[in-house]
Amino acid sequence: xxxxxxxxxxxxxxxxxxxxxxxxxxxxxxxxxxxxxxxxxxxxxxxxxxxxxxxxxxxxxxxxxxxxxxxxxxxxxxxxxxxxxxxxxxxxxxxxxxxxxxxxxxxxxxxxxxxxxxxxxxxxxxxxxxxxxxxxxxxxxxxxxxxxxxxxxxxxxxxxxxxxxxxxxxxxxxxxxxxxxxxxxxxxxxxxxxxxxxxxxxxxxxxxxxxxxxxxxxxxxxxxxxxxxxxxxxxxxxxxxxxxxxxxxxxxxxxxxxxxxxxxxxxxxxxxxxxxxxxxxxxxxxxxxxxxxxxxxxxxxxxxxxxxxxxxxxxxxxxxxx
Amino acid sequence: xxxxxxxxxxxxxxxxxxxxxxxxxxxxxxxxxxxxxxxxxxxxxxxxxxxxxxxxxxxxxxxxxxxxxxxxxxxxxxxxxxxxxxxxxxxxxxxxxxxxxxxxxxxxxxxxxxxxxxxxxxxxxxxxxxxxxxxxxxxxxxxxxxxxxxxxxxxxxxxxxxxxxxxxxxxxxxxxxxxxxxxxxxxxxxxxxxxxxxxxxxxxxxxxxxxxxxxxxxxxxxxxxxxxxxxxxxxxxxxxxxxxxxxxxxxxxxxxxxx
Numbered sequence: 001x002x003x004x005x006x007x008x009x010x011x012x013x014x015x016x017x018x019x020x021x022x023x024x025x026x027x028x029x030x031x032x033x034x035x036x037x038x039x040x041x042x043x044x045x046x047x048x049x050x051x052x053x054x055x056x057x058x059x060x061x062x063x064x065x066x067x068x069x070x071x072x073x074x075x076x077x078x079x080x081x082x083x084x085x086x087x088x089x090x091x092x093x094x095x096x097x098x099x100x101x102x103x104x105x106x107x108x109x110x111x112x113x114x115x116x117x118x119x120x121x122x123x124x125x126x127x128x129x130x131x132x133x134x135x136x137x138x139x140x141x142x143x144x145x146x147x148x149x150x151x152x153x154x155x156x157x158x159x160x161x162x163x164x165x166x167x168x169x170x171x172x173x174x175x176x177x178x179x180x181x182x183x184x185x186x187x188x189x190x191x192x193x194x195x196x197x198x199x200x201x202x203x204x205x206x207x208x209x210x211x212x213x214x215x216x217x218x219x220x221x222x223x224x225x226x227x228x229x230x231x232x233x234x235x236x237x238x239x240x241x242x243x244x245x246x247x248x249x250x251x252x253x254x255x256x257x258x259x260x261x262x263x264x265x266x267x268x269x270x271x272x273x274x275x276x277x278x279x280x281x282x283x284x285x286x287x288x289x290x291x292x293x294x295x296x297x298x299x300x301x302x303x304x305x306x307x308x309x310x311x312x313x314x315x316x317x318x319x320x321x322x
Numbered sequence: 323x324x325x326x327x328x329x330x331x332x333x334x335x336x337x338x339x340x341x342x343x344x345x346x347x348x349x350x351x352x353x354x355x356x357x358x359x360x361x362x363x364x365x366x367x368x369x370x371x372x373x374x375x376x377x378x379x380x381x382x383x384x385x386x387x388x389x390x391x392x393x394x395x396x397x398x399x400x401x402x403x404x405x406x407x408x409x410x411x412x413x414x415x416x417x418x419x420x421x422x423x424x425x426x427x428x429x430x431x432x433x434x435x436x437x438x439x440x441x442x443x444x445x446x447x448x449x450x451x452x453x454x455x456x457x458x459x460x461x462x463x464x465x466x467x468x469x470x471x472x473x474x475x476x477x478x479x480x481x482x483x484x485x486x487x488x489x490x491x492x493x494x495x496x497x498x499x500x501x502x503x504x505x506x507x508x509x510x511x512x513x514x515x516x517x518x519x520x521x522x523x524x525x526x527x528x529x530x531x532x533x534x535x536x537x538x539x540x541x542x543x544x545x546x547x548x549x550x551x552x553x554x555x556x557x558x559x560x561x562x563x564x565x566x567x568x569x570x571x572x573x574x575x576x577x578x579x580x581x
Contacts, residue, residue, distance in 0.1 A: 109418070186496070
């Protein structure tokens with residue numbers, strides 16, 4: 001019976017949601033295949049995470065050290081590599097997050113275990129994992145296989161599974177010391193910096209009028225802002241608009257911006273990359289306007305309009321001022 | 323500072339009606355326009371900005387066909403000093419093989435910093451950068467949104483989730499994958515591209531590199547691709563703009579948003 005490793009992700013003293021999503025996915029696979037679910041917790045001294053994690057896992061291997069309190073890709077990679085060499089886990093789950101993207105592919109090279117990133121589903125077929133991914137920004141799905149190996153590494157996309165505890169696992173805890181011969185890390189964590197708070201808080205709005213790449217030109221932002229004002233809503237946006245400095249970053253919805261929960265979310269010219277969609281999971285009703293009828297945003301919307309967003313914006317303005 | 327920037331040419335798929343090819347391994351690409359990967363465009367700009375500040379050279383590298391030289395010439399026009407195209411022949415490329423080939427060309431060279439995009443717009447894997455760093459045995463960081471070099475190290479910002487950045491110190495040589503928005507990539511004119519055609523563009527064949535069969539063996543393989551089922555998702559509102567606008571206002575009212 002081999003292990004399935006889940007690498008616990010935490011930040012500022014809290015276990016992040018992706019950890020429980022991975023534990024849930026791993027427990028489903030363990031049920032089918034009778035593998036052992038082992039959570040790997042690398043953290044600072046006296047971290048209070050053990051009680052949160054243990055009921056989800058058959059065992060928890062924990063290493064505590066001040067240097068592990070904040071994320072350090074070199075140390076994480078080195079310690080995980082040694083754990084992999086010792087336990088030969090069949091699967092190692094790491095979050096497809098900033099944290100995971102910074103070291104999981106390097107761990108794959110170091111350990112020789114092949115990796116698939118940003119997976120949305122995993123099944124075991126004839127003793128080998130097969131993963132489902134989204135490519136071309138969610139417009140196409142792909143099923144990928146691995147070259148045969150003793151173990152495999154998978155990074156799981158955030159918010160693709162809803163953790164549900166169906167059974168209690170008696171997480172046996174194994175505390176282990178940091179190996180004395182760890183190489184000196186080549187980087188050092190300094191501090192967290194919050195993106196600046198702004199004049200508006202989009203997370204509190206009842207109506208968000210949100211723009212994406214389809215807005216095309218900077219001048220057009222004002223046109224939609226007028227509509228938002230007429231509707232009594234707040235303007236928000238997806239990443240490309242902030243990248244171009246057309247709106248300040250506190251307007252950004254998504255994993256790298258804010259999670260929002262308006263009664264209605266009106267998405268104008270937003271294609272619907274998962275980083276954006278993850279931010280609107282709490283929205284009541286989603287209405288999307290996009291020229292591309294296959295834009296992924298329509299898969300998560302209640303209502304869709306396949307048209308030029310400016311036509312819809314103008315028509316709304318006419319109705320509202322008429 | 324000598325900087326290597328690894329870039330890729332990708333199909334533009336945002337507003338395209340994608341079709342699956344006969345083998346069901348990818349989409350049909352014949353009719354699609356190709357462009358520089360968006361993340362890589364920021365990486366080139368960052369390399370050029372750093373070079374303007376600290377001196378040194380910028381070398382742009384891609385793996386691809388003669389057609390892909392287009393993005394190398396673009397990088398040269400943006401200010402890169404040299405360009406290298408690695409011709410893969412008919413090799414199958416996954417993230418591992420791509421990173422292994424790049425490492426073989428880059429290693430042993432005189433560089434302080436390697437930049438890549440955080441991910442490519444086609445397969446969205448985001449793995450080549452960190453794999454390349456491991457092959458080269460150098461420090462690495464993903465999703466970088468700011469680089470301030472200071473001697474043999476740099477203070478960098480890494481984008482985390484939820485509107486938070488991490489600030490780190492990292493030692494050179496290092497590899498950083500760049501997040502979009504780190505800078506404002508400069509405009510490239512056709513004139514500029516023409517002028518830059520005088521700069522050096524070297525072509526290397528993978529066959530001439532010292533790589534074993536195992537180095538060039540894919541670790542993952544796309545077994546099949548498919549379009550998501552059409553029936554999923556939104557109720558489509560049809561009709562002219564005026565009817566659509568009325569319907570939207572009605573939906574707002576039904577959901578407790580008073581207009």
